[in-house]
Amino acid sequence: MKLKTLALAATVAVIGAVAPAAAESIKIGVTPGPHAQILEAVKELAAPKGLEIEILEFSDYVVPNEALNAGDLDANSFQHKPYLDNQIADRGYDIVDVGFTVNFPIGIYSEKVDSFDEVPDGGTVAIPNDPTNGGRVLLLLQDNGYLTLADDVGTTPSIADIVENPKNLRIVEIDAAQLPRSLPDVDAAGINTNYAEEAGLDPVNDPILRESPKGPYVNLIAVKTEDQDEAWVQTLVETYQSDKIRDFIEETFNGSVLASW
Template identity: 70%
Template sequence: MKALAKAGIKAGILGLALAAGLIPAASAETIKVGVTPGPHAQILEKVKDEAAKKGLDIKVMEFSDYVVPNAALASGDLQANSFQHQPYLDNQIKDRGYKIVPVGLTVNFPIGIYSQKFKSFDAIPAGASIGIPNDPTNGGRVLLLLADKGIIKLKDGVGVKASVVDVVENPKKLKFVEIDAAQLPRSLPDLAAAGINTNYAKEAGLDPVKDPILREDPKGPYVNIIAVRAEDKDKPWVKTFVETYQSPETKAFILETFKGAVLPSW
């Protein structure tokens, strides 16, 4: 009887520990999710904590560029990623044939143009060098921002696929220098200005709300997404992951932590 009583006590303690999350439940599902450093990683850490309460164990995998997370997802090294907007994914699918699909909206990072030398874009002299990301979608995004502000004019109808060759009017004869997105903050001293994605701006100590001399309208096609392999899109863990990301708790965390630099977009 004593042995049975001890066994019952041990079982009760184990059950309480499982309920409290002190011991991982055997039924918990584990997924690896790729992100870029900065806000995407910070948000996912919050999502990870909430998802654990629902039996989903998220391993946060950080990547320093925009290319590897999709390659890793397509190869099966990741189960999902959360770092890119739809135009970028569309371009990757076109170029590489990935069978990757979006399953949920996440956040928007209005891109900004920064300068260490000039306090306004009007002050930038003719012929100055402007850094833009060297990937097609983010480079085009900066060009669209400049076109929206009347600084350049693009060919009609180019939309999110805009590139330097689509610039048809450039009154200031600006020189566009294409640089890896992650390297643009380091290149600022050598440029008049540069269009820098919010996550890389924050990593470099820039304030994405106060520091840009030009800033993108947050309403646009560049809302970020959660992406998975097409074959996985209907799996139960996908629904749990997306619902946890799009929860009131995550939204409150984003608004409090980033104070307008990153915007919930679901």
């Protein structure tokens, strides 16, 4: 009996010494504003599922993919698919999209006019200096009859693709994060929603032109190709694409950010 008691005590001690399984911990890169706000909500919902998320904010669109490709991040959530495809083609990144997130219809804003028709002949229009977002603004101008672009330009036209410019617009390229600051110096500027909101602009009511929400520019979560089948990726995507996060987006952003899954 004494031996059985000692054996039982030893077994209990061993079981008690086994630590619970550690939570999976990942780092996700985002840009400031809505992407960061949404990920904070995702972080809270993912924690009880054993997924701990550290959110790192980046002020531009280039570094998050560089950091992910280098292994300094486990995932990022800030870009749409045309931009990711362009970055992979240009830089050879070994990363892949694993789930859609939200759409931010880009807008053209002005402090000088109330409609784009009022932009003067020869007026200056600032656009993002990255190919995909700059191209979005050019396509928006074409869709509204202010420019004509060459055929077959796809989703990434450039200034060189302008074939007709009836208002003789002067198109200037500026870093996307700096575009809100350019408004006093230009007649109009195409500004991504996250930077517009960060600058206190209303992406629903303030633009003098606004992109259709049904375009190809749905944002996504990206990971390294080698990680795409990891369990934490499925947990992350399922948590993001949940009804609770959809409700959070609708209640927080009032139509300026649209859930796209």
